[in-house]
Amino acid sequence: MRKKGLFIAGLLVVxxxxxxxxxxxxxxxxGEVARVGxxxxxxxxxxxxxxxxxxxxxxxxxxxxxxNFWATWCPPCRIEIPExxxxxxxxxxxxxxxxxxxxxxxxTLEQLQDFVAAAGMEFPILxxxxxxxxxxxxxxxxxxxxxxxxxxxxxxIFVGALSYGxxxxxxxxxxx
Numbered sequence: 001m002r003k004k005g006l007f008i009a010g011l012l013v014v015x016x017x018x019x020x021x022x023x024x025x026x027x028x029x030x031g032e033v034a035r036v037g038x039x040x041x042x043x044x045x046x047x048x049x050x051x052x053x054x055x056x057x058x059x060x061x062x063x064x065x066x067x068n069f070w071a072t073w074c075p076p077c078r079i080e081i082p083e084x085x086x087x088x089x090x091x092x093x094x095x096x097x098x099x100x101x102x103x104x105x106x107x108t109l110e111q112l113q114d115f116v117a118a119a120g121m122e123f124p125i126l127x128x129x130x131x132x133x134x135x136x137x138x139x140x141x142x143x144x145x146x147x148x149x150x151x152x153x154x155x156x157i158f159v160g161a162l163s164y165g166x167x168x169x170x171x172x173x174x175x176x
Contacts, residue, residue, distance in 0.1 A: 034137040036156060040067075040148045041136040045101065045126035048113050053126055055099070059148045063095025064155075064174050067146040069128075069139045071105050072115045076161035077143045081119050083164045088123050091171050095150075098123035103134045103142065147174055 034041055044054045059065040068084065070077035088098050100123060102112060109127075116125050128134055137146060137157075145162060147155040147170060155174050162170075 034146065034154060034157065036154050038154055039152050040146065040154050041133075043128075043133040043136060045128055045133060048109065048116065048125050048127070053099070053124060055148075056152060058097055058099060058124075059150060059152050062097040063150055063176055064097070064171065065148045066096070066098045067101060067133075067137070067148065068098060069101045069103050069134055069137065069142050069144045071103060071142055072107055072112065073105075074142050080143055080161040080163075081121065083162060083167060085120050085122065086164060087167045087171065091175065094171075094175050096171065096175065100125045101128050101133055102126065103128045103131060103139065149174065 040055065040059065042054065042056045044052050047053050055065075055067070066084075068080075070081075072078075084098055084100070088096065100121060102125060105112065105127070107115070112125070112127070126133075137144070141159055143159075143161055145158045147158075149155060156170065
C-alpha cells in the first residue's frame, strides 16, 4: 500500500512539473524567441543622430531587412563591413535595408560616428547600449546577421562574417 501511495505522489509531482513547464512555454508570445520561421522580436534603438528606430517599422517598408550585430573592435565584423557597404549599394533599390546594431561597444558616440564615416556605412547604425536587442536575439557572438522578410518572419540567423558571395546568394534567394 505504501509503494502505491509513493508511486501516485511521484506521478502527481511529475504531472505538476509538466503542467508548470507547459504554462511557462505557453505563456510566451510569438516573436519573443528569435528563431527561423518565427516573428522577429521587435526592438527600438537610437540611431547615431539620437532618433528612435523601431524594427517592425523598417521591415514593413522593405522586402528584406538584415539586422547585423557588430562592434568596432571585432576583427570579423571589420572584414565584413565593406561587403555590407557594397551589397547595400547594389540591392537597396530592390528593397533591402540593413540595420547595423552596434553591441558590446566601449567607444564614445563621436568615435563610433568617425568609424562609421570612415567605413562608408550608409545604412542605419543603431546603438544597443543596454544590450536589449542582443538579448532578444540571443546573440552569443558577433558578427551575427538576421534576415527578416517584409512580414517580420526570420528567414535565417547567421553567426560569423559573411562574404560578398554569401550575401549575394542569400539576397537572390530571399528578395522577390
